[in-house]
Amino acid sequence: MSANQNLTWHDTVVTKELRREQNKHQSAVLFFTGLSGSGKSTIANAVSLKLHELGVQSYVLDGDNIRQGLNKGLGFNEEDRKENIRRIGEVSKLFVDSGQFAITAFISPFRSDRQMVRELLGEDEFIEVYVKCPINECEQRDPKGLYKKARSGEIPNFTGVSSPYEEPLHPEIVIDSYHDTPDVCAEKLVDYLVEKELISKKS
Numbered sequence: 028m029s030a031n032q033n034l035t036w037h038d039t040v041v042t043k044e045l046r047r048e049q050n051k052h053q054s055a056v057l058f059f060t061g062l063s064g065s066g067k068s069t070i071a072n073a074v075s076l077k078l079h080e081l082g083v084q085s086y087v088l089d090g091d092n093i094r095q096g097l098n099k100g101l102g103f104n105e106e107d108r109k110e111n112i113r114r115i116g117e118v119s120k121l122f123v124d125s126g127q128f129a130i131t132a133f134i135s136p137f138r139s140d141r142q143m144v145r146e147l148l149g150e151d152e153f154i155e156v157y158v159k160c161p162i163n164e165c166e167q168r169d170p171k172g173l174y175k176k177a178r179s180g181e182i183p184n185f186t187g188v189s190s191p192y193e194e195p196l197h198p199e200i201v202i203d204s205y206h207d208t209p210d211v212c213a214e215k216l217v218d219y220l221v222e223k224e225l226i227s228k229k230s
């Protein structure tokens with residue numbers, strides 16, 4: 028008998044619905060995906076600040092930070108990338124259950140991984156945000172010098188250079204971080220949440 032067979036799911040007394048009611052807003056995952064340097068971390072933090080100012084609870088799960096803690100030890104081959112995203116999905120789900128917006132900033136290059144997270148969550152709880160920026164521009168920004176290292180072969184399996192990026196086919200929202208400033212990108216996302224009645228600017 029595996030250890031898992033002895034586990035029982037305990038429903039919590041304070042439910043997601045009660046937490047949402049108390050917070051006066053809904054909860055969901057803003058699942059950012061896009062190339063390295065496209066602006067995921069920058070925009071995720073800008074959105075989080077705007078939400079904070081509106082009294083909306085959110086938490087940014089950032090790729091580099093999570094890889095230094097929860098996902099320390101996972102690499103960048105396909106299997107580890109999949110496990111990386113699976114854990115992010117499970118953690119995001121806990122944040123949604125806690126009545127908050129989880130804002131995840133990971134490249135998440137594979138459609139199947141993003142679909143896996145979508146399926147973990149309720150219908151209106153997964154918002155796929157494609158942070159769209161041409162690779163030439165990302166490479167020019169190269170905020171962490173990673174493209175340079177990838178081109179020289181120092182970093183293997185680098186998305187967009189030596190590993191594929193599968194563009195979302197039906198994201199809930201596309202953010203154009205090539206033409207729009209980070210502030211405009213963040214405002215468009217906040218407006219999306221208002222439009223979908225997940226938050227209210229008056230609350």
Ligand code: ADP
Nearest residue numbers: 063064065066067068069168170204207208209
């Ligand atoms: P990612 O998390 O996608 O790897 P980062 O947010 O770490 O990207 O880096 C993006 C870089 O591009 C930052 O240095 C940011 O200041 C810059 N940048 C320039 N224009 C934009 C924009 N419109 N949106 C987001 N970032 C931008």
